[in-house]
Amino acid sequence: MSRIVNVGAAQLGPIQREHTRAEVVDRLLALMDQAGRRGCDVIVFPELALTTFFPRWFIEDEAELDEFYETEMPGPETKRLFDAAKRLGVGFVLGYAELTPDRHRYNTSLWVGPSGEVLHKYRKVHLPGHAEHEPWREFQHLEKRYFEVPPLDEGFTVSRAFGGVVGSLICNDRRWPEAYRSLGLQGVELIAIGYNTPVKNPPAPDHDRHSWFHNELVMSAGAYQNGTWVVGVAKAGNEEGVPMIGGTCIIAPSGDVVARAATEEDELITAACDLDATISYKTTTFNFAVHREPQHYHRITSQKGATPPE
Numbered sequence: 001m002s003r004i005v006n007v008g009a010a011q012l013g014p015i016q017r018e019h020t021r022a023e024v025v026d027r028l029l030a031l032m033d034q035a036g037r038r039g040c041d042v043i044v045f046p047e048l049a050l051t052t053f054f055p056r057w058f059i060e061d062e063a064e065l066d067e068f069y070e071t072e073m074p075g076p077e078t079k080r081l082f083d084a085a086k087r088l089g090v091g092f093v094l095g096y097a098e099l100t101p102d103r104h105r106y107n108t109s110l111w112v113g114p115s116g117e118v119l120h121k122y123r124k125v126h127l128p129g130h131a132e133h134e135p136w137r138e139f140q141h142l143e144k145r146y147f148e149v150p151p152l153d154e155g156f157t158v159s160r161a162f163g164g165v166v167g168s169l170i171c172n173d174r175r176w177p178e179a180y181r182s183l184g185l186q187g188v189e190l191i192a193i194g195y196n197t198p199v200k201n202p203p204a205p206d207h208d209r210h211s212w213f214h215n216e217l218v219m220s221a222g223a224y225q226n227g228t229w230v231v232g233v234a235k236a237g238n239e240e241g242v243p244m245i246g247g248t249c250i251i252a253p254s255g256d257v258v259a260r261a262a263t264e265e266d267e268l269i270t271a272a273c274d275l276d277a278t279i280s281y282k283t284t285t286f287n288f289a290v291h292r293e294p295q296h297y298h299r300i301t302s303q304k305g306a307t308p309p310e
Contacts, residue, residue, distance in 0.1 A: 002274045002276050003163045003164060003274065003275040003276050004272050004273065004274050004275075005041050005042065005162045005163060005164065005190065005272075005273045005275060006038075006039050006040045006041045006042075006270065006271075006272050006273070007040065007041070007042055007043075007044065007190070007229075007231055007250060007270065007271055007272075007273050008031070008034075008035040008038065008040040008042070008043035008044065008090075008268050008269070008270045009043075009044050009231050009232070009233045009248050009249070009250055009259070009261070009268070009269050009270070009271075010028070010031040010032075010035070010043050010044060010045050010046075010233060010266075010267075010268050011046070011233055011234050011235075011236060011246060011248035011261045011263075011264075011265075011266065011267045011268075011269070012027065012028075012045070012046055012049060012234075012235045012236070012266055013235075013236060013237045013263075013264060013265035013266050014052075014235070014236070014237040014238055014239035014240075014244065015050075015051060015052045015235065015239060016052060016239065016240060017052045017054075017240055019052070021050060021051075021077040021078075022077055024049070024050050024051070025050070025077050025078065025080055025081065027266055028045060028049065028081060028094075029080060029081065029084055030266070031043065031045075031266060031268050032081070032084050032085075032088060032090060032092065033084075033088070034268045035088070035090050035268060035270070036088035036089070036090050038268070038270050040090050040270060041090065041091060041114070041162055042090065042091040042092060042093065042111075042114075042162055043090055043091070043092045043093070043268070044092070044093040044192045044194065044231045044233045045092065045093060045094050045095060045194060045233060046095055046194040046195060046196060046233045046234055046235040047095035047107065047109070047124075047170050047171045047194035047195050047196050047235065048095055048096060048097060048107070048194075048196055048235065049094055049095050049096060049194065049235065050070065050077075050078070050094075050096050050097075051068045051096075051097065052239055052240055053196040053235070053239060053240075053242075053244075054068045054097075054146070055129065055140065055141055055142040055143045055145070055146050055147075056139040056140055056141065056142075056198075056240065056242060057139075057140065057142075058133045058135075058140055058142060059146075065146065066099060068097050069096075069097040069098060069099035069105065070096050070097065070098055070099065071099050071100075071101075073096070073098075073110060073118075078094075078096075081094065081112075082112060082116040083116070085112055085113070085114055085115070085116045086114070086115060086116045088114075089114045090114055091111065091112055091113045091114045091119070091161075091162065092111075092112050093109060093110065093111050093112070093168065093192040093194070094109065094110050094112065095107070095108070095109045095170060095194040096108055096109075096110070097146075097147075098123070104148055105146060105147050105148055106123040106124065106147055106148060106150060107123065107124035107127070107143065107147045107170055107171075108121065108122065108123050108124070108170075109121070109122045109123075109124075109168040109170055109192065109194060110122075111159065111161060111166060111168065111192070113161065113162075119159055119161040119166075120157070120158075120159035120161060120166060120167070120168065122154075122156075122157065122167065122168035122169075122170070123150035123154060124147065124149075124150075124170040124171065124172070124173060125149055125150065125155060125156065125173055125179065126172045126173045126175070126176050126179065127143045127144050127147055127149060127172065128141060128143055128144075128171070128172040129141030129142055129143045129144055130142065130144055130145070131144040131145040132145070137202045138200065138202055139198070139202070139241075139242050141198075141202075143172075155182070156169075156179060156182035156183055156186075157186070158183055158186040158187070158188050162190070163275065164189040164190055164275040165186065165187045165188050165189045165190070166188065166189070166190045166191070166192070167183040167186070167188045167190075167191050167192075168191065168192050168193070168194075169183075169191060169192075169193045170193065170194055170195070171193075171194065171195040171196060171197065173193070174193050174195065174215075174218050174219055174222065174232065175214075175218050177221070177222065177225070178300065179222075180222035180223075180225065180226045180228075181225070181226060183226065183228070184225070184226030184227070184228065184286075184288070185288060187282070188226065188228050189228055189229060189275045189278045190228065190229045190231070190273060190275065191222070191223075191228055191229065191230045191231070192231050192233070193219065193230060193231065193232045193233065194233050194234075194235075195215070195232065195233070195234055195235070196234070196235045196239075196244060197211065197215065197234065197244060197245045198211075198242050198243065198244055198245070199211050199243040199244065199245055200242075200243070211245050212245055212246075212247050215232070215245060215247045216232075216247060216249060216257065219232045219249070219251055220251050220255040220256075220257065221255065223251040223252065223253055223254075223255050224253065224254060224255035224281070225286060226281075226286065227253045227278045227279075227280075227281030227282040227286050228253055228278055229250070229251065229252060229253060229273045229275070229277075229278070230250075230251040231250050231251075232247070232248060232249050232250075232251065233248050234246045234247055234248045234261070236248070236261075236263075236264035236265070237264040237265060244264075246261055246263065246264040247260070247261070248260070248261035248267070248269060249261065249269075250269065250270075250271040250273070252273075252277060253277050253278045253280075253281045254277075254281075258271045259271045
């Protein structure tokens with residue numbers, strides 16, 4: 001018997017610095033209403049879906065920086081999303097900047113059920129960019145300054161929700177096969193991935209023309225190699241003068257893209273994701289219990305940088 005989860009991938013166009021939380025939440029609610037009309041069970045929003053991508057600026061004033069973070073979830077504005085979930089019977093996945101009571105900062109993704117209950121929380125592990133001011137850049141990427149890697153007892157986790165096993169990755173996590181495999185080893189069947197990815201990579205401009213291709217490549221590979229659905233959702237378009245890739249898509253366990261956004265604006269795409277479609281991959285080619293040889297993988301966890309032979 002099939003286990004169908006009707007998934008909406010809610011791409012966002014640019015969020016400018018002048019846009020208020022209330023304005024942004026209005027946009028999210030409009031997409032949730034569309035998802036409800038289309039019969040979605042869950043809608044996935046991008047990374048940092050409530051604000052502009054603030055790590056592109058070097059900010060020294062702590063009070064100014066704090067304005068980009070959520071200190072509670074739901075909060076005064078985001079409560080409207082939780083209320084809409086109950087009203088529509090549609091769950092959601094929301095990426096946001098989290099500031100804890102003891103002032104730890106995380107890039108976070110939350111799964112919320114159709115009754116407004118929190119089902120799963122993930123904090124980004126692979127933080128890209130740099131930590132110090134680099135004024136030579138056209139724009140900066142200060143995630144290593146503004147966010148922390150989560151504690152070791154958190155890391156890559158999954159939860160049972162929407163009739164299956166779900167998990168999250170955030171942006172740069174999607175480029176690392178270890179991230180998908182960590183979820184795959186827990187039987188993940190549906191991975192939500194939000195991202196804010198600039199077209200340009202200032203330290204490596206020769207990569208720029210491959211931005212869209214690399215985005216889809218890594219997510220399709222992660223889906224296939226772990227027998228899981230992957231929902232990749234962008235914040236796209238020209239945000240504060242920085243072009244961001246779109247490429248929002250829903251990917252089957254085969255690695256095939258079954259739905260893809262056509263614009264770089266607010267746009268909802270949907271797909272009926274049969275979680276049972278994961279079974280043939282998990283029980284044949286990627287039957288981990290039969291085919292993995294972890295005794296030969298020691299370098300993956302014991303070594304960080306690449307070390308060529310003498």
